[in-house]
Amino acid sequence: SDGGDLTIDVAGDIILDSDAANWRFKDAGTSILEIGADSQNPVIYSAVADKDIQFKGNDGGSTVTALTLDMSNAGNAIFGNDAVLAATKRLYFDETGNTSINEVSGTDLAFYTGSSERMRINSSGNVIIGETSPINGGNLNVATSAADATISALCRSTTDSHGVTLVFQKSSTNSGNFAATADGENLGKILFRGVNTSTVSKVGAQISVVQNGTDSSTVPADMVFTTKEAERFRMGSLGQLGIGGATYGTSGQVLTSGGASAAPTWGDVGGGGKVLQVVTGSYTGYTTVSSNS
Secondary structure (H helix, E strand, O other), rough: OOOOOOOOOOOOOOOOOOOOOOOEEEEEEEEEEEEEEOEEEEEEHHHOHHHHHEEEEOOOEEEEEEEEEEEEHHHHHEOOOOOOOOOOOEEEEOOOOOOOOEOOOOOEEEEEEOEEEEEOOOOOOOOOOOOOOOOOOOOEEEOOOOOOOOOOOOOOOOOOOOOOOOOOOOOOOOOOOOOOOOOEEEEEEEEEEEEEEOOOOEEEEEEEEEEEEOOOOOOEEEEEEEOOEEEEEEEEEOEEEEEOOEEOOOOEEEOOOOOOOOOOEEOOOOOOOEEEEOOOOOOEEEOOOOOOO
16 A cells, blocks of 8 residues: 555565666655666666755664765765775776876886886885886886986066075984084085996985084085096185085185196195186186296
């Protein structure tokens, strides 16, 4: 009757066969849910405008909504908890399979566009672009084939003081707030690497900054330029200049050539010709002298 339940209990299967390919579920005469077919593809249809389809279950005695399909927003899927893919499976962003994310090697996360891997984040958190493993132990790695490897930064602003800033920060602590850096600490460096005839990657030149002393208001540091694994030039924290090592010229000395195969040196004023004169680390122009010593 209209006031009771309807129970269908059989020992075998319950078969609903409709030549119209639609099975409708109604509530007080209003169609709520329809199950149909589209070219024999099963179709589940929420018949009331903008009403969601929800998947619910019993989680330890509590009713949970595992998944909601939002029909007022083109079917957005809202999961009640994590969405988990099986190991090494991909999440695709289009039907062509050109753009995706997936786990590789059980630990790394790879990003694909145009069906090719473009970037990877490995289990150590290193970001790798254009390769599948870190280069020279880098945390951020960019590699190309038959093209320049270019890192570009653009600042759009009408304020004169705005610009592109590259920051190298050193702190003598493994976590938490900043801790004072000490005399002799490496504050940062830029390496220019090549490959020698023994096919070993080596540093051809580098620019580094090394702290020189300590201070309560500033960080005194030297900038050191190295080629062929030897220091060639240094600018001290007070503007002093060192050539061919960590030595500096003193007040009144001049920088003189050491010849075609030798580094220049500091010397006392004397001899003939014009030489570059440095007084307490400051360039003062060329001076003519009568003899060299």
